[in-house]
Amino acid sequence: MTDQINEINQSTDSTAAPVDMTRRRLLGTVGAAGAAGVALGATGGALVHAAVESDGSGSPELSSVGATEVPFHVKHQAGISTPLQAVGHLVAFDLAPGAGRKEAAALLRRWSATAKALMAGEPTGADTGVALDAGPSSLTVTFGFGRTFFDRTGLVAQRPVELDPLPDFSSDRLDPRRSNGDLWVQIGADDALVAFHALRALQKDAGAAARVRWQMNGFNRTPGATKKPMTARNLMGQIDGTGNPKPADRDFEKRIFVPDSGKPAWMANGSYAVVRRIRMLLDDWEKVPVAQQEQVIGRKKANGAPLSGGTETTAMELDKFGPDGKLVIPDNAHARISAPEQNGGAAMLRRAFSYHDGISADGVPDAGLLFVAWQADPLRGFVPVQRKLDRGDALSAFIRHESSGLFAVPGGPRAGEYVGQLLLES
Numbered sequence: 227m228t229d230q231i232n233e234i235n236q237s238t239d240s241t242a243a244p245v246d247m248t249r250r251r252l253l254g255t256v257g258a259a260g261a262a263g264v265a266l267g268a269t270g271g272a273l274v275h276a277a278v279e280s281d282g283s284g285s286p287e288l289s290s291v292g293a294t295e296v297p298f299h300v301k302h303q304a305g306i307s308t309p310l311q312a313v314g315h316l317v318a319f320d321l322a323p324g325a326g327r328k329e330a331a332a333l334l335r336r337w338s339a340t341a342k343a344l345m346a347g348e349p350t351g352a353d354t355g356v357a358l359d360a361g362p363s364s365l366t367v368t369f370g371f372g373r374t375f376f377d378r379t380g381l382v383a384q385r386p387v388e389l390d391p392l393p394d395f396s397s398d399r400l401d402p403r404r405s406n407g408d409l410w411v412q413i414g415a416d417d418a419l420v421a422f423h424a425l426r427a428l429q430k431d432a433g434a435a436a437r438v439r440w441q442m443n444g445f446n447r448t449p450g451a452t453k454k455p456m457t458a459r460n461l462m463g464q465i466d467g468t469g470n471p472k473p474a475d476r477d478f479e480k481r482i483f484v485p486d487s488g489k490p491a492w493m494a495n496g497s498y499a500v501v502r503r504i505r506m507l508l509d510d511w512e513k514v515p516v517a518q519q520e521q522v523i524g525r526k527k528a529n530g531a532p533l534s535g536g537t538e539t540t541a542m543e544l545d546k547f548g549p550d551g552k553l554v555i556p557d558n559a560h561a562r563i564s565a566p567e568q569n570g571g572a573a574m575l576r577r578a579f580s581y582h583d584g585i586s587a588d589g590v591p592d593a594g595l596l597f598v599a600w601q602a603d604p605l606r607g608f609v610p611v612q613r614k615l616d617r618g619d620a621l622s623a624f625i626r627h628e629s630s631g632l633f634a635v636p637g638g639p640r641a642g643e644y645v646g647q648l649l650l651e652s
Contacts, residue, residue, distance in 0.1 A: 291416050291449060292361035298342040300638040301495050302483055303645065305368035306575070306600050307473050310458070311414035312448040313421040314579040316501060316596055317428070318372070318407025318631060319436040327379040330409075331650040333435045334369070337411075338644035340431050341367035344424050352430070356423040363417035365424060369645045370410040370499055370633030378408055384490050384649055386634055388498050388603050395616045397627050404503065404629035407439040412499075412598065414579075416449055440629070442503060444579025444596040457530060457538065461580050461593055462511055462624075464523055465530030468538050469565065471575050481607070482575050482600050484637075492648035495637030497600045500574070500608040503581070503629040506594040511624045522620040524559030532561065544568070560621040563614055574599040574607040594625070604632060 287293070296304045321330060340350050347362035349355075376385035411428060415421035429438065447458045460466040471478050479485075484493045511519070516527050524542070525532055534543035534554045544562055546554045555562050566573045577600065582593040601607030615622065639645050 288361040292363050294364045294416070295347060295362040296345055296364055296366050298338075298345050298639070299641050299643075302497065303368050303635055303638045304345065305366035305412050305414055306482070306497055306577070306635070308364070308366050308414070309449075310446055310577060311364050311366070311421075312416045312446055313414065313418045314444040314446070314596065315411075315413040315421055315425045316442045316444070316579075316598070317411045317413070317425065318439040318441075319409040319411070319432060320439045321375070321378045321408050321436050322434055325378070325435050327381065327650060329435045330375070330379050331647075333409075333432065334646045334650065335644045336431045336433075337367075337369060337428055338639060340427050341369075341424070341645075344420075344427060350427050354423065354426060356426065357417075357420045360417055360420050363415045363420040365415040365420050366413070367424060367428070368412040368414075368635060370412075370635040371646065371649070372407045372410060372631065372633050374406065375408040379650070381649065381652075384492065384652060386490055386493055386498075388605065389632060389634055390605075392500070392604070392630060392632055393609065393613070395612055395627065397616060397622050397625065398630070399626050399628055400630050401628055404440040404442075406631050407633075409436060410499070410501070410631060410633040410635075442581060442596050442629075444581045446579055460578075460595060461506055461508060461582070462519075464519075464527060465525070465538060466578075467576075468525070468530050469561070471573050480602065481573050482602060484602050488602075490649075492646075492652060493634060493636055497602065497635050498604045498607075499631075499633045499635050500597070500599045500601075500604055501629075501631040501633065502595075502597040502599075502627050504595045504597050505592065505626045505628050507590070507624045507626065508593060509590050521556055522560060522624070524555045524561030533559075556620065558618050558620040560615070560619050563619050564611055569611050569614060572607055572610045574601040574611070576600075600635075 296308055298304065343350050344357075345362055345365050345367060347360070347365075349358070373385065373389045373391065376382050376389075413421055413424050413428070415424070425441075432438075457465050457467040471481055475481075482497055484496045486494045488494055514522070520527055520533060530538035532540060532542040532555060534540075534546045542555060542561065542565065544553075544555060544565070544567070548554045562568060577598050579596040579598075580594070581596050582591065584592055586592040599608050636646055636649065639647065
């Protein structure tokens with residue numbers, strides 16, 4: 227799914243606060259790959275030491291991976307333009323029968339307080355100790371509301387038109403049990419235990435107010451796993467993320483976030499997330515020769531460069547013909563069809579996690595992409611691009627959309643506020 231389904235490993239959040247490198251002490255934890263030293267003891271066991279620094283007192287400090295903190299009180303919720311993390315959990319909740327606006331407000335207060343503490347690397351009130359020795363590890367927690375949330379809370383008049391149901395697509399094989407939901411939570415971190423700790427804390431916070439509808443777990447390349455920062459690869463082996471909008475782009479905010487003057491007012495500085503579980507038919511894909519895979523995608527597998535030439539970041543020459551008189555980038559290539567210039571400028575910030583849920587009953591990998599696409603308006607972002615892909619994308623033969631959701635993600639809370647307060651207390 228290069229250029230349709232992307233990550234933003236190389237982007238940065240301009241709102242991020244400086245990292246507090248002295249806030250937490252390391253108590254014998256496993257450190258960052260690439261900065262860790264490995265020694266074999268007399269017993270033959272491997273001892274993995276964390277990358278540490280000293281503050282002059284002789285006490286070790288957390289490695290940069292563990293110490294990195296993403297602020298909770300920001301203009302846009304964390305986890306949207308934040309650099310992509312190594313581990314992710316996507317969870318949808320439904321409000322319990324009888325729970326309404328009052329219970330939802332209390333739940334968002336609890337969730338916001340928990341998220342704020344955990345993102346700062348601090349324990350919660352009833353902490354399980356799972357992440358006791360770790361720092362915040364770039365933890366982000368992002369909250370959104372599904373279409374049905376407004377029915378259950380009596381807030382239909384505040385429901386954005388952007389939450390109208392997505393159209394049906396021919397590649398859809400959607401499981402309703404793993405689609406949609408009243409509430410949606412995205413968790414990301416650079417440490418698996420930190421991410422799991424947050425997941426458990428939020429699930430327990432739900433209490434009697436809400437119950438899990440579905441949960442999906444994903445991963446990406448760990449920061450520091452490559453010699454230099456680079457665009458990640460998906461499970462098809464393709465460099466995946468080249469065409470993503472970047473926070474430094476002049477029109478990034480306009481494409482991705484609802485403006486201050488947007489409607490409804492409670493969505494100011496927010497965004498809309500399209501969430502899709504896209505299964506990759508890896509056994510079929512891996513039988514295809516690399517040269518043919520490149521024709522399907524429209525880019526070189528080795529370095530992500532367009533078939534028209536250059537490097538990964540070279541603009542595609544969509545009108546270039548080869549000696550045989552055929553388009554160098556085929557007319558049904560995924561990169562061509564999904565390119566913004568082929569879709570009236572439609573673009574979205576695709577920030578996905580890969581997933582692998584073992585082997586299915588038919589003996590093939592249940593693996594693929596947890597696709598999360600962010601945009602100011604899904605009817606001008608995801609929908610037109612997916613409609614065009616649905617009509618002739620060569621990649622469609624190797625993927626299957628198995629679940630779907632659309633969520634309104636309000637702007638970040640100000641100090642003293644909880645996420646969604648402008649909606650729930652309007």
